[in-house]
Amino acid sequence: MSRILVVLGVILSALSSIQAQQKATASKIDSLAKHFYSAKTNAAKIQVMLNAPTRIDEYFEKPDPILNLYQNALSMAKGRDDRRSIITFLIEIAHLQMYAVLDEPQAFSLYSQALKYADEEKDFDSCAQICKGMATISEHQNFKAEMYQYLLKSVEYTEKSKTVFLNPYKWLKYMYLQENRIEDALRISKRCEKYVSERSASVQSKALAYGYMYEVLKKIPSKKEEAETYRKKTVTLLKNVKEVSTFNNLEDIATVCYEVGQYELAIEFASRIFKRSSVNKQVMVNKMLCYTVISNAYERLGQHQKSAENYKRYSELYVKYLQDVMNLESGRKVIRAEGERNLLMKQNEVEKERFYRNLSFAITAFVLLLGGVIVVFYKREQRQKQELTQLNATKDKLFAILSHDLRSPVGALENNVMLTNWGALTQDEFVETTQNLGQEIRQVRTMLDNVLHWSISQLGGMKPHPKRFSLNEAIQEQLTLLQPAADAKNIALRLQIKESVFVNADKNHVAIIFRNLLQNAIKFTRSAGAIDLVQHEDNAFHYIQVKDTGIGMSPQQLTQLFQLGEQNSRQGTAAEKGTGLGLVLVKELVEANGGSIDVTSHPDVGTNFSLRFPK
Incomplete structure (x- = not known):
């Protein structure tokens, strides 16, 4: 009986807490609405919204009321041709449309309007933030070229402004490194360092800029001494960083601490993010990344139990x-x-x-x-x-x-x-x-x-952007990524493609194609098997073969291979699971790049995928 009473007490307490939280949320928005509508003039109403707190959790929980207030204020600002206020309201509405309503096309349209006003007013701070938002939407929609265009625009506007804004530099550096464009990553990192050096930037901003330089330089074997110099500079600055204002900055500082070997400092900064609460989905990503930083740092410090505990927290949040x-x-x-x-x-x-x-x-x-x-x-x-x-x-x-x-x-x-x-x-x-x-x-x-x-x-969103690139290099990246999976099954991966072979196709599409083919081959190849990648060519085409010594397929399975359906998903030799989508996606991407794909297979002998790409 006593246990039942305790449980009921806990439930009632939780319900009371939820009701109190909802009441507090409503009261904040209602209070803002009351001030807005009680203002006697349009100018006063505009000022109420300019003074209102921005991007707080309550707005993301209930976006409609705050959107209505911002829309009313925007109409009033347009009636008065108050361009500064118009820019502010357009940016805030676009941010809510993007992260609360999840309407990215509408957010992009609002950002475009705001950019036109801000550029005319030479409001470079706003221009930089707007272009960053437009780059984020482009990346979500898989428009890589447009993403890079808006990020570089954001950098240009940032360098004209008086406010230090490192986000576009960080993102460009990260994307360049992801695509192994080391020279581009080094160039944008040097530009970032010059940017903070020419301004009275904070210790935090300088530490981040030097950290970006170290992260890139350590990937260049001929620049090890220069990389070590930047590492020491970064460590000195990090020890003087006291307060970090935003979730993004906490994650950035913690990551730089880890990169330069300051593991205890990385744990300290990353842990601060969990003392702040937020319902914003972006903050969940920041917290996930901080858990990985903490777990990796404890691993380096030899504290394996704490590393495992934080990895478990990361796994729970990731699920x-x-x-x-x-x-x-x-x-x-x-x-x-x-x-x-x-x-x-x-x-x-x-x-x-x-x-x-x-x-x-x-x-x-x-x-x-x-x-x-x-x-x-x-x-x-x-x-x-x-x-x-x-x-x-x-x-x-x-x-x-x-x-x-x-x-x-x-x-x-x-x-x-x-x-x-x-x-x-x-x-x-x-x-x-x-x-x-x-x-x-x-x-x-x-x-x-x-x-x-x-x-x-x-939905027509994966359009190819062809360019010439080294096929050997593109496939080698995927082999490096999948080598642990192959090693786990003692499977030999043998690349027999010359470095001089260049193809004209979308590099991201080719990466997806070979990643899926290799994953498929590893999945259905028994232990101690082998996977070979060979190439030959004629005057018009390159021919690439992915051959394995796996379990093979029956003629009936071959006829259904490139069709979408639950029956096409099979477990691998080590009970690996899949969706049956990989090969469907491979065929579509090969054909989108002007190529073709054929397959031959024999049960208990192996499978041979033959791809053809135009030169």
Whole structure:
């Protein structure tokens, strides 16, 4: 009985806490609305919104009321031609549309309007932040060229402004390193260092700039001494950093501390982020990254138990984030597609009304034309109906894949975390479970990447941007990435492609193609097997073969290989899981780049994928 009373007490206490929090949230927004509407003049109302706190958690929990207030203030500012206020309100509305409402096209449109006003007013601080926001949206939509364009614009505006803003430098450096563009990364890092040196920048900003330089220089063997010099400069500055203002800055400082070997300092800065609460999805990412910094730092310090504990916290947060992303990304694409469908249907209705209205005034003169218009209109509607039917079929297939193959591994992750929380595992089992968690997360991440890439391609978002690049170098990057998986099964990866071979295709697409083919080959090759990559060419094409000594496929399985369906997902020789999307995505990307793919296979002998790319 006493236990029941305790449980009821806990529940009532939790409900009271939630109600109090909701009341506090409502009271803050209601208080702002009360001040706004009680102001006697438009100028006073505009000033109320300019003085209002920005981007607090309550706005993300309930975006509609604050959006209404900002929209009213924006209309008033436009009526007064108050350009400074117009810029401020457009930026805040765009940020809420992007992160709270999740309407990125609308956010991009608002940012574009704000950039026009800010550029005319020479408000370079705002221009830099706006371009950074537009770059973020471009990256989300997989428009890499536009992303780089807006990031470089942000840097240009930053260098004209008086406020120190390092975010575009950091992002450019990170993206260049991801694509192994070391010279570009070094150039933007030097530009960042010069930028902070020419201004009275804070110790924190200088430490970050020097840290970026060290991160790039240590990847260049001929610049080890210079890299060490920057490491020492960075360490000296980091010891003088006291307060860090934002979530992003805490993560940045902690990461730089780790990179330069200041592991205890990295733990101290990264831990500060957990003393602050926020419902913003971006902050969840910051916290995940800080957990990885703390876990890695404890590992370097030899404190393996604490490292494992923080890795477990990262895994728990990553599972929650992964579930949110699955719902967010797939939902975002479907909502956008259905919005376009509704727009088409409304346009058709408008066209019908216009057509019949005009017909009533000139029925005799347009009788012959009417027949032709009806035929054209009928064909257009049939074509649109077919396109919408295909879009709905694509949506249904996507949800079938998500529900069938992605929920199972996520459930396994949750079960492992629950067992750990209950203390049902011994120390050895805990270590093994932690290792299994990492493997599960990597498998889920691979499957999720394929699902997202494929869904983007179905909505026309993965357009190739061809350029000439070294095929050997591109494939070697994927071999390096997958070598641990091959080593785990004692599989030999043999690359027999000359460094002088260059292809003309989208480098990101080629990376996805070979990553999926190699993952597939490793998955279905038994221990002590081998995977070979060979190449030959003629005057017009390059021919690349990916051959394995795996379990092979039957003729019936070959006929269904490039078709989307749950039946096409098989477990590997070590019970590896998949979605069946990898090879579907490979075929679409190969053909999008003007190539073709063929496959031959024999059970218990192996499989040979043959790709053809134009020179």
